[in-house]
Amino acid sequence: MAGNTLDVVTSAWINVVTSIVILLAFAVLKNQPMNARVYFPKWFLELHKRSAGSAGGFDPASRTTNPIGRFLNLNVKSYAHVMDWIWTTLRMPEMELIEHAGLDSAVLLRVFLLGFAMGSCRLKMFAPMLVWGCFVLIPINKTDNELMSYQKSNPNFAYSTVDMMSIANVHDKSKRLWAHLLAAYMYTAWTCLMLFKEYEQVESLRFKFLAAQKRRPDQFTILVRQVPRVGQIKVSQQIENFFKENHSEHYITHQVVYDANYLSLLVEDKEKCLDTIEYLQKQQGGSQSSQCPTTRKGFLRIVGEKVNSIDFYTSKYNRLIEEIKTVQCHILSSEKFVMKAGFVSFNSRWGAAVCAQTQQSKDSTCWLTDWAPEARDVCWDNLSIPYMALNSRRLLVGFLIFFIAFFFMIPITFVQSLANLDALDKNFHFLKPLIDQSFIRSVLQGFLPGLSLNLSLHFLPQLMMFLSKFEGRVSYSKIMRSAATKYFIVMVVNVFFGNVIVGSVFVQLKQYINSPIRVPKAFGSSIPMKSTFFITYIMVDGWSTVAAEALRLGAFMWYHLQNMVIVKTERDRNNAMAFSTLQYNAVLPKLGLYFLLGLVYSVISPLILPFIIVFYAFGYIIYRNQVINVYVPKFESSAAFWPLAHRFIIVALLITHITLIGLFSIKRSAASTPLLLPLPVLTLFFHWYCTDRYGPAFDQYPLQEARAKDNLERTLEPNLDVRSFLERAYLHPAIKAALAEDTVALDASGIYNLLGNRITEASSRPAQSSQRSNVDNKQYEQTCIVSIDSQSTSTM
């Protein structure tokens, strides 16, 4: 008995200490000016917009002239306030946060917040459950003696203090179970109430956010796919004819989608080339006496004659420029690069809303319209997949997900068995002397199996992203949402069911398919005894991962490595900043999994709740800090992922109910088992109601809102030229880049001008990459516009 309990306590101590150490390290490191670009990259982006003083906890202006002070914080007093960042982080009001980091991030933080209670009146999901659990359920469980009497008959049976406080310690057919039944109802009702309120608030936040948004091209634009080919008419012409006919009052312009993958590669090459030239220039400039660097012309730059590097890359650059021009003109003039899709813009939000929500053509497989994603959010490669291919890809991915979910453990188990030291001994004799050392042996044995599981779990979100992209979704935000769903399914099957079901999943699976009524029973019997395991899991996986997220060890090392090797100027330092974004596709399913654990164990073994609450609270603080200081959003979907979070929690509720039904029927509490049956039905009904009531707000834009915003704009800016605002917004980024900048051949002086241009742009680039077009080079641009326009308005 003691051993098991001790394990948990030890594990808790280890994890608490680890987390605190990581946090302290984080607090100290972020206090050093030299790490500012690692821990406050978002503020560097904002520097031009806002006064630096408001950057939570960090003030770039305070750097002293002391050369050491520029890198290390020598002010000893300030270390006394090293944990103040927590309060600074928490102090930012939600509205300011939304403005600063976008609605997506703010709503994700609300999901964390949903898991714990905070402040005076903001009681959220698990805190009241913990209260009832501590004052009612735990005393009830503890004062019974089922486990002890079971141990008397089976002396080998071991149980922990945690188990004693769980429902496993209550006798079969005991009257005490009524308290648990009551708890199940109260908890479900409470969760639904919280979810309902949250849905309502997120919906209203979303509408407020949309209403407050500035004028953006995607408000006026829809994406049309599956434009049918009719005879020799050009796609562009066809789109124009169709929308001029059917939306005559609202259509103003459109942009066809080009297959510009090759051009993208060229533009990328050109950028790299320019980087190299820049680097070489600096090398030469830095040590003016040094001889000019040389390079070889041939294969991989290691064979062939030596030439002056700068000359070589400049001529390569000029060649690329020429090729880009040719390819680009080719793309813009040839019909075979035009995909059967286009972005159609309207003169009002109302017109766009109408077109996005209605069916255009008799044949519902062509002229498919939907809101255009933000330009930076568009997944260009996916825009031209034909209708049938889309369907078969989805079917295929569906099958794959099924197999990954259920057979994911096979390769892992195989890898783990390989990692097994005895197996290593056998297969790799040369490792034997190393392995035989007892210290290494124990580290490996405790470390390898876990590592292999964690590594494979770590790559799952990426795999899911790849699969979702393969499915052909048109924007990265949709890809992320789809990947999140897939990841959640795989996690629930493998982490939750995989650990709950004793024995091999595959053997069990067949039995359960044969007799699904046994599933709840099997759950019911094994789940109460698993609470110790899941408490450890929450600490190892939950706490440590969150702490590591704050430390950003990877970004930290990468930045300082770059700093040591190539960074010369302030601009280089900015380039070396490792921006990262909030990975909804990984965070959201994880949150869903913890909701599942919390809900399932809230009735069965309430002792798990404090650990979960700590996870949510800790995660909330860390992620709030990251959202404020680190993450740079790549797109803004205006909380479109919320319905997904809602669905995850509903699934968690349903699994909880099934588990409880199984548990109660095992405890042979026949009177109360049927009383649990309404719970899943009512929960489903609640879910349908919420989806029906609030769901449409997350994928449609009501006409009333659109009209109100149109009217407001018309009053404020009566002479607005919407057409010119929209004309080039949805041009393929590669074409736009090719059109916009760097398109004159370089000579000696040209390089410096160009580099000068780049430096002034640099700091604002990552966030505003879609608006890069307003640079000079007007002349060349003009000639190209002609060809684009002729593309847009050409007749048969």
Added chain:
Amino acid sequence: MAGNTLDVVTSAWINVVTSIVILLAFAVLKNQPMNARVYFPKWFLELHKRSAGSAGGFDPASRTTNPIGRFLNLNVKSYAHVMDWIWTTLRMPEMELIEHAGLDSAVLLRVFLLGFAMGSCRLKMFAPMLVWGCFVLIPINKTDNELMSYQKSNPNFAYSTVDMMSIANVHDKSKRLWAHLLAAYMYTAWTCLMLFKEYEQVESLRFKFLAAQKRRPDQFTILVRQVPRVGQIKVSQQIENFFKENHSEHYITHQVVYDANYLSLLVEDKEKCLDTIEYLQKQQGGSQSSQCPTTRKGFLRIVGEKVNSIDFYTSKYNRLIEEIKTVQCHILSSEKFVMKAGFVSFNSRWGAAVCAQTQQSKDSTCWLTDWAPEARDVCWDNLSIPYMALNSRRLLVGFLIFFIAFFFMIPITFVQSLANLDALDKNFHFLKPLIDQSFIRSVLQGFLPGLSLNLSLHFLPQLMMFLSKFEGRVSYSKIMRSAATKYFIVMVVNVFFGNVIVGSVFVQLKQYINSPIRVPKAFGSSIPMKSTFFITYIMVDGWSTVAAEALRLGAFMWYHLQNMVIVKTERDRNNAMAFSTLQYNAVLPKLGLYFLLGLVYSVISPLILPFIIVFYAFGYIIYRNQVINVYVPKFESSAAFWPLAHRFIIVALLITHITLIGLFSIKRSAASTPLLLPLPVLTLFFHWYCTDRYGPAFDQYPLQEARAKDNLERTLEPNLDVRSFLERAYLHPAIKAALAEDTVALDASGIYNLLGNRITEASSRPAQSSQRSNVDNKQYEQTCIVSIDSQSTSTM
């Protein structure tokens, strides 16, 4: 063995003879002029529109002056051509049929046609299956000897010739089963191909039909529900404000919905009163010398003082007129009779299509818009059910359907046990002498159990209609579709599963829930042996019901009864015509059930196919005749029920696959069982594809179509006044009736004028009841229009 086979043959003979006798009776009866109004009521409605000569087989103008010839057809020669109506019926081309009877009826006939082959190139579902079945499957089954060898070991086991030709006669693990596997794939592919083509054709028919439709109010009108109450603003005002704001370019007018149930009752009373007066007048006029009929004033007209009947009813009529006026003015002026719904009309089909397909408000529970049904199709009572009530009603009905589907047999079995003669003996002693007579006993014993089952099955469609109406659907066409789905579920569970599963459903049900993998096995073992039963079922239920449908015995008797008792004039005779409509809610599920039987047995026991093909062919002829001559459509949904028929057949396919999987695993043909698994998956995929591709056409109106029709109309009628066309189209029929006609008090001469009016209207009434408004009484109407208009345009 012989007994079982003999049963089928006997049953077949009996049913063939019965059907032929009924058909002959029908052919003879419809040839009699006096029955013309029973068998050709639809043509009487068309008399004014078309020349009577084209009425298939019947020519009202040919009635001789011979007094007997007016009632009986004395031309003996014509009886030689008594079955010619079949060719006459089949000869009408589909396009003419659509024009004559509407698209709904024509598409229902296509569903019949889908079941069999007809003509040269129109091979449909079951005919090719029959060919493969006869030339491949039956020889393969017949030449094996599984049943005989089984009989050798179990001498009590009996089997029929039908069983010998089924898969039951093939040995376990036999190579012959590959033929059946191949058949399963071929049949599924063939069925899907047929379904796909059919969906395509029905879709194109629907679009053609919609494009050819005349201008109708429902093309310009949408129904808005859940208008939110804001302060003291009137509903009408709110609707106007909202749509003037958000659809300013298209909105023209609207009509609020009144709660006019009481007024409906009054109008009905008034009509009855007028009928009585008319009848009394005729009595008096017929025998001018007879004394004036009298009536009593008091309770139920049996107590109180005697008065002159005509005077009594005239004064009652005048009182009703007064009350109708008062109530109507009250309804039109008081806000509490205004429901939170309205019909909003637009100046173009495009505007209405946009409004019907888009979300209007942030709150997706209010301002719900959808296409307005035809005015005659609106279910007025359901228009004001609040949102939450709708949801709970649906939930409730869902539960009810579940219970009806699974526990329907309990009361039936109970009634059957009551009907059991021994039980009757016990419970009702006084019946004993009657029951003891052997003839009555045998009739009762053979008759009662079947009768009770059939009676209860007969009332099911009505019950389903009631439940669907209770669910709150806004139009009768939607109610019918929902009722059809419910009926199909109940039929499949009770008729198919109920007969296939041996033993009590309830006992089995629990086992199957415990172990669903056993369901296919149980099916697989019992289904082949049930083919004899289902052949009989098809003949009794299918053939006879169809033949009875042609005979219209009920309508026939009702008409002649009326003719004998009250009919005096030609107009009375027209009133006595029993119109009926095509009951999609009963016919469609039945067709679905036969598709299920046909598909399941097409592989297992192909001998059932001829019976099914005969059913479809026979049904096609009869229903084509009824559609042409008898049924008067109450509404036209433009084939909106087709996706339902498609879904029924898909469900039938899936059940077939599950059955086959079970059967093959029982035959221990392990190699081929997994080969069947892709079938249901592919079928589901096919279904999703069809629904995705053609489904939207059945509930949305594409903007391209709407715009084309608008443009055409604008070219043809540039000066069209749409507003006046739409203004009163969706007024509650009771208010309209109260406004429109019969609203002046009667005096002696007034009665005759009024009756004269009614007679001229009478023949065109049933089909055009929604257009009754264009009658005189302009003066009173004008005063009321004022109050309606003030309602529509009132301000706060």
